[in-house]
Amino acid sequence: MTWLTSRLWARLNLVPRLSLVVTLSILLVVTGTVYQSTQYIIRRTQDNLIVEYNQQMEALESLVVLVSFLDGKSSHNFDVERLIEVLSNFKYSADVTQVSFRDTTDVAAFSQERIIKLETPLFFARWCGLETIYVNRPIIVEGVYYGLLSLSMSPSRIINRGWDRYLYLVQAMCFSLALVLLSIWFVLRKALHPLLSLAEVSKTLTQGDLSVRVKIAGSPELQRVLLNFNQMAASFQATLAALQESETIKHIILESLPLKIFLKDRNSVYLSVNKAYADDHALKVEEFVGKDDFVFYPAELARKYRADDREVMESGKLKNIEEAYTVLGQDRMVRTIKVPIRNEAGEVTALLGSFEDITERKKAEQQLEQKNAELERFTYTISHDLKSPIITIKGFLGSLVADAKAGNIARMEGDIKRIAGATDKMQALMEDVLELSRIGRMVQPSIKFSMTAAAQDAIEVLYGIIRAKGVKVTIEPDMPVVFADLHRIREVMQNLIENAVKYMGNQTEPQVAVGCRFLADGRQAYFVKDNGLGIDMKFSDKIFGLFEKLDPHSEGTGIGLALVKRIIELHHGTIWVESAGADQGSIFYFTLPQQPA
Structure with a gap:
């Protein structure tokens, strides 16, 4: 029950809470007032019934005296019929419900009844504690018994009248209470409406809608508070927008880079990774947060990574590492760069790392080295192989000139034949080189x-x-x-x-x-x-x-x-x-x- 009450109370805002507190306070006062008034009404009712009873008793005694001495002082002169006539014409109180006279033989010589309906709830009648009063008066004149006079008085009429007063009082109290509560609610709402509006806007701001503003109202002091709040909200919105834009740009950059990027705390526990890093392990980004390398790598490799992390954080210096790395069962070459992250006090609080797959680059470097070596051999071979026929041609050109001057035709023909052989060798070499250079450039459709x-x-x-x-x-x-x-x-x-x-x-x-x-x-x-x-x-x-x-x-x-x-x-x-x-x-x-x- 206490838990349910607490939950209901927590759901109410300021105005209903204050209204409820004031209402309960007034109800306590009104309940006390009604109780005191009811007690007063009951006492008055009891007093009235006692007064009526006394009045009827006095009237009854007067009636007996009147009948006793109606025609004289002797009992021989007592007239019962005259008594019955007087009883019939007597004006009784409104609360008398029955009057009867029984003679010496216990026979009812006179009886008169009247019903007074109780129009109040039983709880009120019981609350008053009043009952019907019965009075029996024997008629004895000068020692002679003439009969029994009976009279009953009901409290119903007096209780009904008290109930009417009670209802009037309760209605008046309820009307006054409703009027007071309405006035309190109106005053509280008018006075606290700006604060309630501020609370609603604050709640909306915490839910992520930074465009809402509170309406300026209330006293001058409160208006200044609300104006400052709106300015603060606008400043916060602008700052957050700039931060979000910066974070968005940073996120786009980190996700666009071909690098695998991770962030660890001082205990080498992952704080964040980018999608490229997660994809490299065939996992989701959130699966890395709060875990260390021992979850994702063999123990020996995880210990090495943790040692590298500790070295970077203790030295406070960048570390560039090239090492073999296994990705989904394939051996790769990667380059890892680890950088310490410092707080405003200059203390190393985290480590930012990135690594990229340089396997293809390493292969390209090896191929480039091979190509360079091949080019070097090519240059050497070309220069060597071309040099030999050129020397041959140059040498036999000199012999050809000497033979021409000497008129030695046979030797001239031999010289020319050797020069032609050297040129053929040069042509074959150049054609092979040309053919080799065409491969990859001149490709026919498959x-x-x-x-x-x-x-x-x-x-x-x-x-x-x-x-x-x-x-x-x-x-x-x-x-x-x-x-x-x-x-x-x-x-x-x-x-x-x-x-x-x-x-x-x-x-x-x-x-x-x-x-x-x-x-x-x-x-x-x-x-x-x-x-x-x-x-x-x-x-x-x-x-x-x-x-x-x-x-x-x-x-x-x-x-x-x-x-x-x-x-x-x-x-x-x-x-x-x-x-x-x-x-x-x-x-x-x-x-x-x-x-x-």
Whole structure:
């Protein structure tokens, strides 16, 4: 009950509370007043009934005396009939309900009754405590008994009259109370309305609606208070709007950055992370708040991160870390930057960190290093290989001049032939370099074609050298249809087959096989297999380098396999070589990406 009363009281605002307090106070006063007035009315009623009783008793005694001495002083002169006549004509009090006379034989010689209805509630009648009064008076004259005179008096009329007065009093009190309460409510509402309005506006402000303002009303002092409140609310709204705009911009920046950002307290517990950080763990942002690294990382890694955090917060200095990192089962390289956050007193209270995946960047750097090394080798090779024919040309030009002056035609022809050979060598070198530079820049549309047909086209181009070397070439008849650049894939086949024919060594039955097979991982690989010189596998990567030749005295510029590798990589495939060693032959494999249906 107390709890329910407290809840109801808490729901009332100021005016109803004050009105209720004043009402209860007035009700207590009115209840006391009504009680005192009721007691007064009851006492008056009792007094009136006693007065009426006494008056009737006096009248009764007078009546007896009158009858006793009506016709003389002797009992022989007492006339009962005269007594009955007098009783019939006697004017009784309004409260007398019954008058009767019974003779000496106990027979009712006279009886007169009157009913007085009780018109009050029983509780009021019981409250008054009045009952009907019965009076029996024997008629004895000079020692002679003539009969019994009975009279009863009801308090109903007097109680009814007291009830009327009580109702009038209660009605007057209720009307006065209602009038007083209405006046109090009106005065309180008018006086407290500005404060109530202020309370409502304050409540609305706390709910997030900062546009509301309180109406200026009331006394001058109260108006100043309300005006200051409105100014404060406007200032708060402007400040909050600016803060929200700043937070929105900050949020947009943090969410737009490719960095994964987190904020930790001094105990390395996450206070916040951005969406990129949460997505990296396949979790929601709110799942990080209040937790530490031991929840998300292996214990050893979590201890390392916590040690890094402690170092940054104790030293107060930024720390830049590059390390291996596992994301959803994949090994990546990341760069983490941790910065201490200070309060106004300069104390480190938190740590802001960011990390980004630099795996692709590291791969790009490695590729750039490879390209730079390749470019360096390219520059060196070009300068070296061009220098040799230029020196040859320059030397034989001098001999050509001397032979011309001497008129030695035979030697002149030899000089010219050597100069032409040197220029042919320069042209071949320049054509290979030009062809290599075109790969990736000049790409023809991909089409569907049979790898068997591409290999057969390559054989047709190499027919002369294959025949001259006596090499037997077999091509798998039903290799798959692929979707690629036919011209470039044909170049791959041509270079690999030509390379296999060229490095047969002293093989008496040289053979080259072109076909395809499925690898253990389900991919389909194409191969060119020979039974020639073979390759030491420690040079398996070197042979695909630019201008790399295992035999410096062999024919060619060393660009062929580099060109093949670049074409396969442009098709997002892979190429590698396998060999059991010297004179054991070689197998060159390459793959192409998943083919469209």
